[in-house]
Amino acid sequence: MAGVQVSNLSRSFGAHKALDDVSIDFADGGFYALLGPSGSGKTTLLRQIAGFDFPDSGRIAIGGESVERVPVEKRRIGMVFQNYALFPNMSVGDNVAFGLSVRGEAKATIANEVQRALDLVQLGKLGGRRPHQLSGGQRQRVALARAIVTKPRVLLLDEPLGALDKALRVDMQIELKRIQREIGITTIFVTHDQEEALTMSDRIGILRDGRLVQEGPPEEIYDRPKSEFAATFLGDANIFRGETTGTGIRLPDGTAIAAGAGAALAAGAKASCAVRPERIRIATDSGTSDPNANMLRGQVSKRIFAGNNSTYFVDRGGQTLKVIVQNTGIERLAEGQKVVLRWSPESTVLIAGS
Amino acid sequence: MAGQVATGSRSGLRSALPLLLPAYLWLTVAIFLPLSAMVFFSFMTELPLSGKAWSFTLDNYATFFAQGLYWTLLLASLRLGLEVTLWCVVIGYPAAYVLAKVFRGRSREAIFLLVILPFWSNGLVRIFSWAMVLREGGILDTALNAVLPFKINIDLMYSYPAVIIGLVHSYVPYMVLTCYLTLQAIDDSLIEAGRSLGASRLQMLKRVIIPLSMPGLVAGAALIFVPVVGSFMEPRILGGRTGTFYGTVIEDQFVAVFNWPLGAALSFILLAVVLVILALASPVLKRAA
Ligand SMILES: Nc1ncnc2c1ncn2[C@@H]1O[C@H](COP(=O)(O)OP(=O)(O)OP(=O)(O)O)[C@@H](O)[C@H]1O
Ligand SMILES: [Mg+2]
Numbered sequence: 107m108a109g110v111q112v113s114n115l116s117r118s119f120g121a122h123k124a125l126d127d128v129s130i131d132f133a134d135g136g137f138y139a140l141l142g143p144s145g146s147g148k149t150t151l152l153r154q155i156a157g158f159d160f161p162d163s164g165r166i167a168i169g170g171e172s173v174e175r176v177p178v179e180k181r182r183i184g185m186v187f188q189n190y191a192l193f194p195n196m197s198v199g200d201n202v203a204f205g206l207s208v209r210g211e212a213k214a215t216i217a218n219e220v221q222r223a224l225d226l227v228q229l230g231k232l233g234g235r236r237p238h239q240l241s242g243g244q245r246q247r248v249a250l251a252r253a254i255v256t257k258p259r260v261l262l263l264d265e266p267l268g269a270l271d272k273a274l275r276v277d278m279q280i281e282l283k284r285i286q287r288e289i290g291i292t293t294i295f296v297t298h299d300q301e302e303a304l305t306m307s308d309r310i311g312i313l314r315d316g317r318l319v320q321e322g323p324p325e326e327i328y329d330r331p332k333s334e335f336a337a338t339f340l341g342d343a344n345i346f347r348g349e350t351t352g353t354g355i356r357l358p359d360g361t362a363i364a365a366g367a368g369a370a371l372a373a374g375a376k377a378s379c380a381v382r383p384e385r386i387r388i389a390t391d392s393g394t395s396d397p398n399a400n401m402l403r404g405q406v407s408k409r410i411f412a413g414n415n416s417t418y419f420v421d422r423g424g425q426t427l428k429v430i431v432q433n434t435g436i437e438r439l440a441e442g443q444k445v446v447l448r449w450s451p452e453s454t455v456l457i458a459g460s
Numbered sequence: 461m462a463g464q465v466a467t468g469s470r471s472g473l474r475s476a477l478p479l480l481l482p483a484y485l486w487l488t489v490a491i492f493l494p495l496s497a498m499v500f501f502s503f504m505t506e507l508p509l510s511g512k513a514w515s516f517t518l519d520n521y522a523t524f525f526a527q528g529l530y531w532t533l534l535l536a537s538l539r540l541g542l543e544v545t546l547w548c549v550v551i552g553y554p555a556a557y558v559l560a561k562v563f564r565g566r567s568r569e570a571i572f573l574l575v576i577l578p579f580w581s582n583g584l585v586r587i588f589s590w591a592m593v594l595r596e597g598g599i600l601d602t603a604l605n606a607v608l609p610f611k612i613n614i615d616l617m618y619s620y621p622a623v624i625i626g627l628v629h630s631y632v633p634y635m636v637l638t639c640y641l642t643l644q645a646i647d648d649s650l651i652e653a654g655r656s657l658g659a660s661r662l663q664m665l666k667r668v669i670i671p672l673s674m675p676g677l678v679a680g681a682a683l684i685f686v687p688v689v690g691s692f693m694e695p696r697i698l699g700g701r702t703g704t705f706y707g708t709v710i711e712d713q714f715v716a717v718f719n720w721p722l723g724a725a726l727s728f729i730l731l732a733v734v735l736v737i738l739a740l741a742s743p744v745l746k747r748a749a
Contacts, residue, residue, distance in 0.1 A: 191653040195671045205657035
C-alpha cells in the first residue's frame with residue numbers, strides 16, 4: 107500500500123490541455139473522489155496515474171517512487187473500468203486468477219487467493235460462471251475482485267458504478283466502501299455523481315477544464331466552496347453577486363448580506379456570496395428572531411414536493427432563489443405567497459468575484 | 461436485422477418470406493441444380509451429351525481408389541492447403557492486428573484499401589504479374605542483383621514456392637478481413653485491464669486476444685483451405701511441371717480429357733474429404749475459441 111503524489115502534471119492532446127498543472131496528494135489508505143463535469147480531465151488524470159498514458163510534464167510518485175516513465179504493467183496498480191472489462195473467454199475464477207497467473211504464482215496459492223477475493227466481494231460460489239451469466243452488479247464485483255487480488259498499491263476506479271441503476275448503485279457504494287476499509291487500500295475514484303463523492307470519500311478533488319479547482323474533505327468543500335463553480339457543481343447553492351463590504355457583500359439594490367466565512371477581500375471588490383438552499387428558513391411573517399440573520403423578502407413562484415422535503419422557488423428582485431424545507435408538518439406555502447427568507451451569516455460563504 | 465425478423469411472430473415470418481425468396485431461389489438455381497447434375501454425372505459411364513450410350517456405374521469412384529496417383533495428389537493438395545493457410549495466418553493475423561488495434565481513423569482506411577486491393581484485380585492478371593516477378597531475369601532477380609554485391613540467380617518460377625507465393629497472395633486478404641472483424645470487436649479496455657494486472661503484451665496475445673479472435677481465424681482458415689485444396693490456376697501457371705495437384709487433375713478431366721464423369725467423381729471425393737476434415741477440426745477449434 108502506498109500514497110500517490112501527483113505534482114504539476116500537464117497533458118495536452120494537440121492544442122487542447124486535458125490536464126493543466128494538476129497537483130494532488132493522495133493519502134496512503136485514503137478514499138479520494140475525483141469529481142468534475144464531462145471533459146474536465148478526470149479520466150485523463152486517472153490514466154496518467156495508471157500508466158496507460160504519459161504526461162507531457164510533471165511528476166507522479168507511488169509510495170515515494172517516481173513512476174512517470176514506468177509502463178502500466180510494472181506499476182502494480184489495480185484498475186476497475188466502467189464497462190467492467192472482464193475477459194469473456196474465461197470463467198469468473200480465471201478472470202480473478204489472471205493477475206496472479208501471469209506473475210507465475212503457484213497453482214495452490216492462486217486458488218486460495220482467488221477464493222479469498224471472491225469471498226470478499228460475496229461471490230464465493232460463482233467462480234465457475236462465465237461473465238455473461240452475471241448481473242451488472244455481480245460483474246462489477248468480479249472486476250473489483252480481479253483488481254485487488256494482486257494486492258496492488260493503489261486502486262483506480264473510473265466511474266465503476268456508472269452503468270448500474272440507482273438502487274444497485276447505493277448497495278455497491280456501501281459494499282465498495284466496506285471492502286476498501288477492510289483492505290485499507292489507497293483508492294482513487296472518478297465519478298459524475300456528487301452524492302456518491304460526498305458519501306464515500308474522505309477527500310474530494312474538483313476538476314474543471316483540466317485544472318484542479320478545489321480539493322479537501324467533503325464537508326469543507328461543501329461548506330466552504332472557494333468558487334462559484336465549486337459551490338454550484340457540488341450540491342446546489344444560491345449565488346448573490348455584488349461588492350464586498352469586508353464582512354459580506356452589498357447587492358446592487360443596496361441590500362447587505364453578511365458572510366461568516368470565506369475569502370478575506372478588500373472592500374469594494376467584486377464578490378459573491380453562496381448559500382445552500384437547505385440553510386435558508388422560509389416564513390410568512392417578518393417577526394424578528396435573530397437580529398444578525400440575513401433577511402430578504404420575496405414571493406413563492408413554484409413549489410416542488412419531494413416527499414420528505416419541498417423545494418420552494420422564491421422570486422426576489424429579478425433573481426430566483428431555491429429553498430429546501432424538511433416536511434416536518436403538513437403546513438405548506440402556496441404559490442404566490444409573500445415570504446421572508448432568513449439565514450445565518452455562518453452559512454454564507456464569501457467568494458472572490460470572477 | 462435478420463434476428464429481428466426471426467424473433468418476430470408468425471406474421472413476422474410471413475412478411476419476411478418475400479425478402480428470403482429471391483436468395484433461396486438463386487441458391488437453388490445457381491448451386492443446387494448444377495451440383496445435382498454433377499452428382500448424376502459422377503455415376504455415369506459416358507456423358508449423355510456426347511450421344512454415346514451410357515449406363516450407371518461406380519467405376520469413376522473406384523478409379524480413385526485403384527490408382528495410388530490420385531491419393532498422392534490429394535495428399536499433396538491437402539498439404540498445399542495447409543501450408544498456404546498457415547502462411548496466411550502468419551502474414552494476415554499480424555496485419556489484421558495492426559490494422560484493428562494500432563491504426564486509427566484515416567490511416568486505417570487507407571491501409572484497409574491496400575489490403576483488399578487484390579480483390580479488385582483479375583485473378584489471372586495477378587498470377588501473371590507474379591510470373592514476371594519470379595522468373596529468372598524477372599523483377600525480383602534484377603532488383604536483388606542490382607542491390608547485392610555478388611551475383612545470385614533467383615528463379616522461383618515453376619516451383620513449389622512460386623505456387624505458395626501466388627496462392628498466399630490471392631487468399632491472404634480473406635484472413636486479414638475475418639481476423640480484422642473479430643479483432644476490432646475486442647474492446648480496448650480488455651487489453652488495458654490485462655496490462656494493469658501485470659500481463660506482458662505476449663501474455664495478453666496468448667491468453668486473451670488470440671482466444672477471442674479464434675472465430676475469425678477459423679473462418680479465415682476455412683475460407684482459404686477449401687478453395688486452395690481444389691485450386692488449379694495458380695499451380696498450373698506458377699508451378700509448371702511441378703504444379704500438378706489434385707485440382708489440376710480435375711480440371712484436366714473437364715477441359716482436356718473430357719471425362720466429365722471422372723472429374724465429377726474426383727470433385728465429390730475432394731468435397732467429402734474436406735467436409736470430414738472440417739468436421740474433425742470443428743470440436744477442437746470450438747474448444748480453443
Ligand atoms: N486520446 C485523446 N485524444 C484527444 N483528446 C483526448 C484524448 N483523451 C481525452 N481527450 C480530451 O481531453 C479532455 C478530457 O478528457 P477526459 O476523458 O479526461 O474527460 P473526463 O473528465 O473523464 O470526462 P467524462 O466525465 O465525460 O468521462 C476532453 O476534452 C477529451 O476530448
Ligand atoms: Mg471519463
